[in-house]
Amino acid sequence: MKMFIPFLVSFIISVAIMPVIMKYAKKHDIVDKPDERKIHKKPIPLLGGLGMLIAFIIPLLVFATDIYRALMITLSLVLITILGILDDIYDIRANKKLAVQLICTTIIVIAGIKIDFARFIISNLFLANIIDIIISFLWIIGITNAINLVDGLDGLAGGVSLISAIGFWIVGAISKGNSVVLLASLLAGSVLGFLFYNFNPARIFMGDAGSTFLGLCLAIIALLIPKYSVDKSSLYAPILILALPIFETGVSILRRSFMKQNILTADKQHLHHKLLDMGFSQKMAVGIIYALSIFSMILGVVVYNTKQHKLGIVFIIIYMLYGIGISVKGAIEGETIAQIAATKDRE
Numbered sequence: 001m002k003m004f005i006p007f008l009v010s011f012i013i014s015v016a017i018m019p020v021i022m023k024y025a026k027k028h029d030i031v032d033k034p035d036e037r038k039i040h041k042k043p044i045p046l047l048g049g050l051g052m053l054i055a056f057i058i059p060l061l062v063f064a065t066d067i068y069r070a071l072m073i074t075l076s077l078v079l080i081t082i083l084g085i086l087d088d089i090y091d092i093r094a095n096k097k098l099a100v101q102l103i104c105t106t107i108i109v110i111a112g113i114k115i116d117f118a119r120f121i122i123s124n125l126f127l128a129n130i131i132d133i134i135i136s137f138l139w140i141i142g143i144t145n146a147i148n149l150v151d152g153l154d155g156l157a158g159g160v161s162l163i164s165a166i167g168f169w170i171v172g173a174i175s176k177g178n179s180v181v182l183l184a185s186l187l188a189g190s191v192l193g194f195l196f197y198n199f200n201p202a203r204i205f206m207g208d209a210g211s212t213f214l215g216l217c218l219a220i221i222a223l224l225i226p227k228y229s230v231d232k233s234s235l236y237a238p239i240l241i242l243a244l245p246i247f248e249t250g251v252s253i254l255r256r257s258f259m260k261q262n263i264l265t266a267d268k269q270h271l272h273h274k275l276l277d278m279g280f281s282q283k284m285a286v287g288i289i290y291a292l293s294i295f296s297m298i299l300g301v302v303v304y305n306t307k308q309h310k311l312g313i314v315f316i317i318i319y320m321l322y323g324i325g326i327s328v329k330g331a332i333e334g335e336t337i338a339q340i341a342a343t344k345d346r347e
Contacts, residue, residue, distance in 0.1 A: 003173075003181050003182065003185050004185070005063075006059045006060075006062075006063045006182055006185050006186050006189070007185040007186065007188055007189040008189065009058075009059040009062075009063075009189070010055045010056060010058075010059050010185070010186045010187075010188075010189030010190045010193070011055070011189035011190070011192055011193045012189075012193070013054065013055040013058060013059070013190075013193070014051060014052060014055035014189060014190045014191075014192070014193020014194055015193040015196055016193075017051045017054055017055060018048065018051045018193065018194060018196070018197045018204060019197075021045070021047045021048070021050055021051045021204070022045045022047075022197070022203060022204050024047070025045035025046055025047045025204070026045050030045065030046050030047055030085075030088065030089060031043035031044060031045050031046060032044045032045075032046055032088075032205050032207070044202055044203070044204065044205050045203070045204045045205070046085075046088050046204070046205050046206075046207035046209070047085065047088075047204070047207060047209065048194050048197070048198060048204045048205055048206035048207060048209075048210045049081055049084055049085070049206045049207050049208075049209030049210025049211070049212070049213045049214075050081060050085060050209060050210075051190075051193075051194060051204075052190040052191060052193075052194050052206065052210055052213055052214070053077060053078065053081045053190075053209075053213055055186075055189065055190035055193060055194075056077070056186050056187060056190045056213075056217070057074045057077060057078070059186055059189075060073070060074065060182070060183070060186055061074065063182060063186075064182065065178070066179070068111070069111050069112070069113070069179075072107050072108065072110065072111035073108070073111065073113075073183075073220060075107055076104040076105075076107040076108050076216065076220075077104075077213060077216060077217065079100060079103065079104050079107075080100070080101065080104045080144065080212045080213060080216050081209045081212070081213045082209075083097060083100045083101075083209075083212065084207060084208040084209025084210065084211070084212045084213065085207070085209045087208045087209075088207040088208050088209060098141075101140075101141050101144055101145075101212075102137075102141070104140075104144075104216060105136075105137050105140045105141055105144075108136075108140060108216075108220060108223075109133055109136055109137070109140075113136075113220055113223050113224060114132055114133060114136035114223060115132050115135050115136050115139065115223060115226065115235075116132055116226065116227070117132065117226065117235060118131040118132045118135075119132075136223060139219060139222070139223065140216065140219040140220070140223070142219075142246075142249065143215050143216075143218055143219035143222070143242060143245070143246075144212050144215035144216045144219055145212070145215060145249070146215055146242070146245035146246060146248065146249040147160070147161060147211045147212070147214045147215040147218070147245055148208060148211040148212065148215070149245065149248045149249055149252055149270060150244065150245050150248055150270070150271075150272070150289070151206065151210075151211045152270055152272045152273065153200070153272050153282050153285060153286050154198060154199060154200035154201065154202040154282060154286070155195055155198050155199040155200060155202070155286055156272060156286050156289060157206065157210070157211055157214065158191050158194055158195045158198050158206060158210075158214075159195065159286065159289075159290050159293075160244055160245065160289065160290070160293045161187070161191050161214040161217075161218060162188055162191045162192060162195065163290065163293045163294055163297050164218055164241050164242055164245075164293070164297060165184045165185075165187040165188040165191065165217075165218070165221075166184070166188055166297065167241040167297035167298075167300055167301055168180055168183075168184040168218075168221045168222070168225070168238070168241060169181060169184035169185055169188060170301050171225055171237060171241070171300070171301060171304050171305075172184055172225070174301075174304065174305055175225070175234075175304075177224065177225065177227070179224050180221055180224050180225055183217070183220065183221045183224070184221055187214075187217050187218070187221070191214070194206065194210070200282050200283050200286070215245075218242060222238035222241070222242065223238075225237065225238055225304075231307045231309065232309035233303050233304050233306075233307045233308065233309040233312060234304060235309070236300075236303055236309050236312030236313060236316060237300040237301070237303050237304035237312065238300065239300070239312070239316060240296050240297075240299050240300030240303060240312055240315060240316070241296065241297050241300035241301070242296075243293075243296035243299075243300070243315075243316075243319055244289065244292055244293045244296055247319055247323055248270060248271060250320075250323050250327075251323045251326050251327050252270065254323065254324060254327035254328075255326075255327040258327060258328060271289060272285050272286075272289060275288060275289070299312075299315060300312075303315075
């Protein structure tokens with residue numbers, strides 16, 4: 001019951017601060033303007049990510065028992081959110097964003113938050129530590145950017161992140177991992193408060209500041225889970241809980257690679273775009289993706305609770321094979337559309 005108090009504090013702060021941030025964003029013209037890739041028809045205030053950050057770190061510093069780790073997490077989250085805000089305003093180049101993300105990741109790893117499994121398969125402890133650090137860096141940076149790819153409809157990225165946070169909260173409760181429970185509950189509260197203003201029709205957007213904040217939070221919580229269990233299921237459960245953003249990221253990278261495009265190139269081939277093209281409304285598309293995310297979250301919790309790591313491996317392989325198939329199909333469709341457009345231009 002006591003872990004609901006941090007959740008409630010975070011939620012109340014989030015709900016209370018969003019109107020203030022909306023007013024500030026409008027006053028200083030920090031808004032997301034419509035263009036050909038976007039669904040909304042009028043400028044929407046950004047900086048929702050700043051509100052979630054504030055709602056997260058204040059109770060974190062109050063309720064955390066490991067102050068050093070809490071301060072390191074806070075520092076990394078503040079840096080990533082500031083980067084996102086600057087990117088929302090000035091459109092920062094990718095290499096500069098990556099540099100800051102590497103700094104944030106280094107802070108997290110220095111705090112002792114990293115994967116720790118290579119020592120079970122390699123006798124050389126130094127080499128095992130290096131492997132763990134490399135995997136941790138790839139994981140943190142990958143998940144930090146993954147949430148941005150599902151941030152395309154009102155309430156979508158926030159809802160998917162909330163579902164994942166709830167999954168981690170449950171896993172933390174099962175394993176009695178107090179750090180996991182605290183961080184997951186704070187994240188759930190800050191996101192839920194934001195969603196009150198972000199559901200369709202949205203009155204505020206999270207921006208890159210919000211998507212990278214959420215991604216970094218989720219990456220950190222996922223890395224803490226194996227510390228409370230030596231079972232292999234603790235490695236696969238976080239992947240399943242975060243399956244939807246991971247799947248979306250993998251498919252996007254593969255599709256763009258097959259089409260010989262820059263993997264950072266934005267397009268309208270994401271899952272939510274496909275659902276809209278099929279005739280679903282924004283709310284229906286978001287609901288479908290929520291359902292898929294809930295399924296994967298429940299699957300991850302079940303794998304963790306039953307310690308059926310082989311079941312986790314089976315579903316991860318299924319996701320990978322399906323993702324490859326979708327990527328190939330998307331690349332073929334993209335090339336066909338490009339050929340038709342080129343033919344029309346010649347005519």
